[in-house]
Amino acid sequence: xxHNIQTTQTSSLNATMSMAARKKTASKxxxxxIFIPDKLYFRIGEVATLCRLPAYVLxxxxxxxxxxxxxxxxxxxxxxxRRDVENVLRIKQLLYDQGFTIVGARQQLRSEAKxxxxxxxxxxxxxSPAEIQHIRQGLREILHLLxxxxxx
Numbered sequence: 076x077x078h079n080i081q082t083t084q085t086s087s088l089n090a091t092m093s094m095a096a097r098k099k100t101a102s103k104x105x106x107x108x109i110f111i112p113d114k115l116y117f118r119i120g121e122v123a124t125l126c127r128l129p130a131y132v133l134x135x136x137x138x139x140x141x142x143x144x145x146x147x148x149x150x151x152x153x154x155x156x157r158r159d160v161e162n163v164l165r166i167k168q169l170l171y172d173q174g175f176t177i178v179g180a181r182q183q184l185r186s187e188a189k190x191x192x193x194x195x196x197x198x199x200x201x202x203s204p205a206e207i208q209h210i211r212q213g214l215r216e217i218l219h220l221l222x223x224x225x226x227x
Contacts, residue, residue, distance in 0.1 A: 136166055142166075
């Protein structure tokens, strides 16, 4: 009789753990699907809703992460830019999903910023040699016009 109760409890526990794992996986896939509207500025309440975080967490993270620097409006409201919202989502991922400490997340963001700075130049669309010659000729004409204007 004891054995049956233990088996039932174990089965129940396994089912609960499996359900929790599915919920966690589902919440991670939902977090990946966050759509940031195409706006210039977001108020703290909007960012909190978008990122599924309380506003006090955002204010605390501002004091812990130098990357989070929302500008303040004339009325003193925090106004987050798209880059700030992306940083909040990255910090949330590091802390909540990947298990970083605040210090560890700060170091990770710093190292990511360094590697981003080390990336190459701005990619320009490929131009054919004829197009490049045409652009150069146009620039020479502009230069000639400007140099004759100064001297003449």
